[in-house]
Amino acid sequence: MRLQTNSRLAAHYHLMRRIRTFEERVGELFVRGQSAGSMLHLSIGEEAAAVGVGSNMRDGDTFTTHHRGHGVFLARGADPRLMMAEIAGKETGYCSGKGGSMHIADMKLGHLGANAIVGGGIPSVVGAGLAARHRKSDNISVAFFGDGATGQGILYESMNMAALWHLPVLFVCINNQYGMGTRIDNATAAPDLHKRAVSFGLEGAQVDGSDVETVAEVAGDLISDARSGKPGFLVVDCYRFYGHARMDKSPYRDETEEAQGRLRDPVAKARQTLISRGEMNDESLDELDRQIAAEMDATIDFAADAREPQLDSIFDDVYDPSTPPPESVRDRLARVLGRARQA
Amino acid sequence: MIKLTLPMPRLGETMDSGTIASWNVAEGDSFERGDTLLELETDKTLVEYPALESGRLIETLVAEGDVVDVGDPIAIIESEKIWPISGVQDEHTSQPKPDSPVDSLRPEHSAANQDTTMPEVSSGDGFRATPLARRIAKLGDVDLTILTGTGRRHRIEATDIIAALRGASAAKSDFLLLHGFGSNAMSWSGLIASLEAQGAQVSALDLPGHGDNPEEASQLDDLIDYVLTYLRSLSEKVHLVGHSLGAFVAAQAASRIPDIVSKVMLIAPAGCGPEINADFLRGLSSVKDIDQMRGLLKMLGPNAADFPDTVVNAMLQELSRGRLRALADQLLDGSSSCLDILPALAEIKDRMPVSVAIGIQDQIIPKDHLFRLPPHVRIHILNAGHVPQWDAPAEIAALLQNRYANI
Ligand SMILES: Cc1ncc(C[n+]2csc(CCOP(=O)(O)OP(=O)(O)O)c2C)c(N)n1
Numbered sequence: 001m002r003l004q005t006n007s008r009l010a011a012h013y014h015l016m017r018r019i020r021t022f023e024e025r026v027g028e029l030f031v032r033g034q035s036a037g038s039m040l041h042l043s044i045g046e047e048a049a050a051v052g053v054g055s056n057m058r059d060g061d062t063f064t065t066h067h068r069g070h071g072v073f074l075a076r077g078a079d080p081r082l083m084m085a086e087i088a089g090k091e092t093g094y095c096s097g098k099g100g101s102m103h104i105a106d107m108k109l110g111h112l113g114a115n116a117i118v119g120g121g122i123p124s125v126v127g128a129g130l131a132a133r134h135r136k137s138d139n140i141s142v143a144f145f146g147d148g149a150t151g152q153g154i155l156y157e158s159m160n161m162a163a164l165w166h167l168p169v170l171f172v173c174i175n176n177q178y179g180m181g182t183r184i185d186n187a188t189a190a191p192d193l194h195k196r197a198v199s200f201g202l203e204g205a206q207v208d209g210s211d212v213e214t215v216a217e218v219a220g221d222l223i224s225d226a227r228s229g230k231p232g233f234l235v236v237d238c239y240r241f242y243g244h245a246r247m248d249k250s251p252y253r254d255e256t257e258e259a260q261g262r263l264r265d266p267v268a269k270a271r272q273t274l275i276s277r278g279e280m281n282d283e284s285l286d287e288l289d290r291q292i293a294a295e296m297d298a299t300i301d302f303a304a305d306a307r308e309p310q311l312d313s314i315f316d317d318v319y320d321p322s323t324p325p326p327e328s329v330r331d332r333l334a335r336v337l338g339r340a341r342q343a
Numbered sequence: 344m345i346k347l348t349l350p351m352p353r354l355g356e357t358m359d360s361g362t363i364a365s366w367n368v369a370e371g372d373s374f375e376r377g378d379t380l381l382e383l384e385t386d387k388t389l390v391e392y393p394a395l396e397s398g399r400l401i402e403t404l405v406a407e408g409d410v411v412d413v414g415d416p417i418a419i420i421e422s423e424k425i426w427p428i429s430g431v432q433d434e435h436t437s438q439p440k441p442d443s444p445v446d447s448l449r450p451e452h453s454a455a456n457q458d459t460t461m462p463e464v465s466s467g468d469g470f471r472a473t474p475l476a477r478r479i480a481k482l483g484d485v486d487l488t489i490l491t492g493t494g495r496r497h498r499i500e501a502t503d504i505i506a507a508l509r510g511a512s513a514a515k516s517d518f519l520l521l522h523g524f525g526s527n528a529m530s531w532s533g534l535i536a537s538l539e540a541q542g543a544q545v546s547a548l549d550l551p552g553h554g555d556n557p558e559e560a561s562q563l564d565d566l567i568d569y570v571l572t573y574l575r576s577l578s579e580k581v582h583l584v585g586h587s588l589g590a591f592v593a594a595q596a597a598s599r600i601p602d603i604v605s606k607v608m609l610i611a612p613a614g615c616g617p618e619i620n621a622d623f624l625r626g627l628s629s630v631k632d633i634d635q636m637r638g639l640l641k642m643l644g645p646n647a648a649d650f651p652d653t654v655v656n657a658m659l660q661e662l663s664r665g666r667l668r669a670l671a672d673q674l675l676d677g678s679s680s681c682l683d684i685l686p687a688l689a690e691i692k693d694r695m696p697v698s699v700a701i702g703i704q705d706q707i708i709p710k711d712h713l714f715r716l717p718p719h720v721r722i723h724i725l726n727a728g729h730v731p732q733w734d735a736p737a738e739i740a741a742l743l744q745n746r747y748a749n750i
């Protein structure tokens with residue numbers, strides 16, 4: 001599938017539409033009863049965060065995501081078939097079907113792991129940033145997390161260390177206004193989250209998550225600063241279009257609020273802008289959407305056709321074969337005591 | 344376009360039934376892939392069921408507020424393609440698609456495995472109980488959360504519920520209603536409403552082999568034993584009301600434990616003579632399509648002949664499962680009825696008042712059977728078919744409430 005235009009916005013639209021359609025298919029996978037587990041968190045409405053930031057990252061950059069990370073991984077070049085297979089718990093998935101939606105990872109693409117623990121992926125990027133600097137590479141590491149994670153102490157420890165050591169790190173808070181059933185204004189008295197980062201010595205910014213171009217521009221600046229050792233914190237302000245997980249219709253939300261929130265649609269906005277600028281027209285966009293729908297339909301077939309992981313593979317991929325096995329306690333004691341005796 | 348029957352989906356691992364919260368598409372309306380067809384409540388959450396393909400909703404088979412088991416039919420739709428979820432049936436073949444990807448993929452999700460004898464259910468509400476226990480608890484209004492089960496790992500079993508019902512003064516009904524062959528407790532809904540409006544407490548059972556009762560009925564005794572178990576759980580006397588085969592069951596039960604029965608009302612009772620519309624009985628036990636179902640309903644009386652499609656379809660869905668074949672064979676000897684209600688009526692003669700209501704247009708059991716009834720039985724003759732509670736509901740309610748002062 002090739003875009004017929006060189007427009008950057010068209011490329012963003014393409015990627016955002018792929019994410020949206022993929023997420024819709026994930027929803028269908030669940031209704032079909034084919035997903036491994038029913039906690040499926042869709043990032044519909046948050047595509048601009050994934051694409052705006054992801055498109056400014058390069059090969060070798062690493063990242064972690066929260067439990068709502070399908071979009072980010074796709075924006076970093078994931079093969080949607082392998083993702084769908086993983087979400088279905090199939091052998092052909094990114095983690096051989098052992099991780100599922102919330103533990104997907106792929107070192108080749110720099111994905112250090114989705115994480116089901118709120119805030120759990122944040123400290124890893126500080127380590128990855130430190131590693132990048134040790135290797136004298138110009139790679140960065142990006143943590144994607146939700147507004148809920150701003151209630152976790154580990155975020156502040158991580159920001160402090162990144163600022164103190166001038167690490168090539170970007171913290172991206174996808175503020176979709178809700179942590180499960182709690183709206184942000186019920187969770188904090190100071191909802192200007194980016195201001196907190198400033199007090200830790202980071203660069204902080206907030207952008208409108210319905211406008212992918214702005215997100216990309218601001219993220220681009222923060223990322224180039226991060227590459228030169230000035231870590232940043234970006235809040236992408238958006239709205240969670242659907243329930244917390246596929247199992248939640250969010251009856252606790254006001255219907256007018258939902259209707260208003262869903263108007264903040266980055267995919268629809270990009271489409272309108274492309275048309276108004278004459279970069280693409282309805283026909284070419286519809287044709288693109290159709291191709292994407294076909295691509296994503298195929299991911300479900302790909303997942304359905306694959307086997308579940310076989311029992312004899314239960315210990316595969318659990319330990320990294322390139323690292324030597326851990327020393328036994330007995331050997332370690334002998335070594336430490338032996339050295340002490342020599343001294 | 345193909346016509347499909349949609350089953351209740353399993354939306355979440357722990358879900359085994361759900362409540363229809365709302366239908367979001369109206370009958371006859373079209374929908375697009377991804378549109379929310381309905382919302383359902385399960386495990387204390389509200390979930391949307393999006394359409395997997397575009398199509399049109401022909402008919403809903405369940406109503407808002409209904410509790411539906413996973414795999415049971417909820418709607419008939421028209422769609423371009425068969426939907427890739429287990430249990431979807433193509434109306435033409437009326438067979439689950441054997442090549443449906445899900446069935447081969449995840450056999451534990453297939454409707455065929457929704458066996459009601461599944462050992463246990465822990466449906467997110469924190470305690471473990473067998474499906475049968477849950478159903479009896481619902482009937483008897485027993486609070487499962489305060490019970491400790493005697494089953495494996497404290498699972499609540501049916502016997503625990505019955506013990507609880509017996510022990511507590513909880514179970515009390517003024518009327519206990521027993522439906523006829525091929526029917527279910529829902530058939531009493533009109534009568535229940537008018538009795539309850541007068542302040543009465545009314546219970547209606549689904550007999551084994553019928554309705555939501557997971558127990559099968561291979562013989563007549565299964566029905567009688569079930570009613571006896573229920574009667575034994577009651578703390579106070581009850582006015583027993585039976586229709587047709589249910590009337591026969593009521594008379595048997597009353598003769599076995601007369602102490603718990605205050606009065607008996609037999610509506611169009613079976614067993615007063617060998618003549619019976621055997622084609623009707625056999626038809627009910629083997630009905631396959633809607634035309635046949637309508638033909639059978641016509642025999643029941645003027646009211647049943649005009650049932651809307653939704654009702655007829657729901658009956659068809661229930662009966663076409665073939666649960667009643669063995670029972671029908673037991674009840675019939677060739678084209679004659681094997682039942683004899685008269686010995687039981689003789690036994691309860693001095694124990695309780697017995698009345699009988701008969702419709703003069705009954706096409707299932709000849710009305711002349713009333714001449715065989717013993718003299719201690721009060722007989723009411725109504726302008727109705729085989730189901731007077733449908734054709735003459737006000738009269739039946741009035742009779743039950745003794746509102747005719749002179750009799
Ligand atoms: C440490 C921890 N506490 C609680 C949870 C339960 N939980 C899962 S997601 C979630 C809400 C997270 O909200 P947010 O960070 O805003 O992300 P969103 O779901 O909105 O994308 C919570 C509380 C958890 N997974 N981990």
Ligand SMILES: [Mg+2]
Pocket residue numbers: 146147148174175176177178179180
């Ligand atoms: Mg959130």
